[in-house]
Every structure is written in structure tokens, then in C-alpha cells.
Amino acid sequence: MKIGELAQRSGLTPxxxxxxxxxxLLKAVDRKANGYRSYPAEAVTILGLIALAQGAGFSLDEIRALLPVDLEHWEHDALVGALTRKVADIETLQARLARSKAHLLHVIDEIEARPDDIDCATNARRVLTRLLGEDAEMPVASLRAKQF
Amino acid sequence: MKIGELAQRSGLTPxxxxxxxxxxLLKAVDRKANGYRSYPAEAVTILGLIALAQGAGFSLDEIRALLPVDLEHWEHDALVGALTRKVADIETLQARLARSKAHLLHVIDEIEARPDDIDCATNARRVLTRLLGEDAEMPVASLRAKQF
DNA sequence: CTTGACCTTAAAGTTAACTTGAATGTCAGG
DNA sequence: CCTGACATTCAAGTTAACTTTAAGGTCAAG
Incomplete structure (x- = not known):
């Protein structure tokens, strides 16, 4: 199989x-006489796995560390450990998202629940004061670094 | 206030x-005779707001579009609209995370629930077949593009 | 024998949000 | 007067995961 066909079948680009x-991440593959890469059918599976793992939040580095040379010989414990840690990562992110969401809803509330007897500017000051008095959240950058 | 002090007080770097x-994102500030930037007290609030918005998942571009010239004159509707859309974004991501997590737990299960009578290689094939038969998820890249 | 679809490489570009480095200026204290 | 802590600018580096570009081989079909 040439790279174009593999791309078609796996849904990735050449x-x-x-x-x-x-x-x-992929080991160098056989070449035909003309220099073209020639892939075995297994390659489709491997690329599918990589895409799947990426979709689950694994970085290419993480995937490289886990993908076995031979698809039938996984490092069982390392794999299960990594999967479990990824679940924990997701849970951390879930908790953070829930907090962010609650926070946003709270802000929307404060803005819209402006008492009729005060003007926008005063309300703006009131909302600002409350906001910046509250806990400052962890910047999103530190999360991006952790893969989501 | 010089930039160093503002950095201290806001928790950001110069x-x-x-x-x-x-x-x-910040409008050009006054300079002292020596060329040093000279910030008003308000700057601490603005930087605090920016950090807060970032923590809630807003990109710098989004923040720039929402931050008013004058802290007391917000574009009320645009702001509430943006906040509401951000909540929706978070909900989308929450749903996706829930699916990823369920998926991972399922995979862990399949790996560990290997019947005693088949060997690792056979189990690996079994798990792989099941996995790649299942739906492929949206790549994480498209989410990063949307800010989380 | 030429067109067009496909393949090859190496290097540079993309995006976001910063940081780092280099070269230089300012200023208060000892 | 010198030292050290600050300030300035501009350019380039960082990270991840790719894509794009340029310049060029290969090959089947008409």
C-alpha cells in the first residue's frame, strides 16, 4: 500500500x-525500488489507534511511549497505568470546567440582576469588585500544557 | 506605578x-520623562480581569473584543452574549470529556477482563478490533482551537 | 511524448501566548 | 563614581502538531 491509499483508508493526510x-512515532517503513513508501495492512490499524489515543487526550509523546513495536505485545502495566492517569487528568479538568461554568453563570447573574435603582456604571463597579475579590483561577495555559 | 510594581501587584510578569x-490588548500607557511606563491604579484591576477571563477560557482575542475602553462602560449585550456562548462551549467540552472518560474506562475494563483462557496477544487483537470498530472521536486539535 | 496524478525531500510557515536574549538607558545608595 | 536593580526596544525562541512550499522523481494513460 502506498502512502496515498493509507491516507485514504486511515483518514489522515500523507x-x-x-x-x-x-x-x-511510526518506525521507518519499507520502500519500493522507486523510493515510495510501502505499508503493510497493519499500518491502518496503527494510525487508527494513534488517532483514537489523540482523541482521548494523549499527546504524541505519550503515544510514542506506549505504542509497542509489535501490536500484539503491549506493556500491559504501563498501558493500564497511563490510561488510568488519563482518566484522572480528565476528572481534574472536569472539576475545573464545572467551576469555570459555575463562575460564568454567577457573573451573568450578577450582571443581569442589577437592581433597578442603580445605573450601569455603578453596577459595573459592584460586579468588578466582587469578581476580583473572589479567588483567581489557575490560568488555562497550565492546562493546555497538560493536554486538553 | 512603574511596570515592576504593577507586575507584583497583578501577579503577571513585566x-x-x-x-x-x-x-x-492594553492601550498604550503614559510615559514618564525617562521613558518608563507609568500606570494608574486601575491597571491592576484590568490585568486582574484579563487573567480571570483567561482562566474562564477566553482567548486574548476574545478578551480584546470585550474589554471596554472605560471599565465602567461595558457593551452589556455583547458581554452577556459572549459569557453565555462560553458556557455553551464549556458544556460541549464537558460532554466530550464525559465520553472520553467513559471510553477510557471501557478500554481499561476490556484489557483487564481478559478471560483466563486466552493469551495476551489474542486479547490484544480482541481489544484492538473492538476499539477500531467503534466510532472514532473528534481529534483534540479541534478543541484546542476552541480554547481549552 | 506529454500530461497529470502521485511520490520524494528539506525547510519554512502556522497558531497562541508568552519568554528570552541582546544591547542599552536610568537611577538610588554606599 | 560605581554597582545593582530596574527600565527600554526589537528580534528571535518556545511548544505542539501539523501544513505548506519548493524543487524535483515516477508512472500509467492517451
């Missing part, structure tokens, strides 16, 4: 597949 | 504050 090879 | 000014 450039992405070459990129994965370049960074060592 | 380079970050200059960066915000460079990209037009």
Missing part, C-alpha cells in the same frame, strides 16, 4: 503520516 | 504586560 515517521 | 500592550 503529510501527517510522513510527519509521524519523522518524529519516530 | 514581559507579559508589555506583550499585552504590544498586541493592543
Amino acid at each position: 503529510s501527517r503520516i510522513r510527519f509521524y515517521e519523522r518524529i519516530g | 514581559s507579559r504586560i508589555r506583550f499585552y500592550e504590544r498586541i493592543g
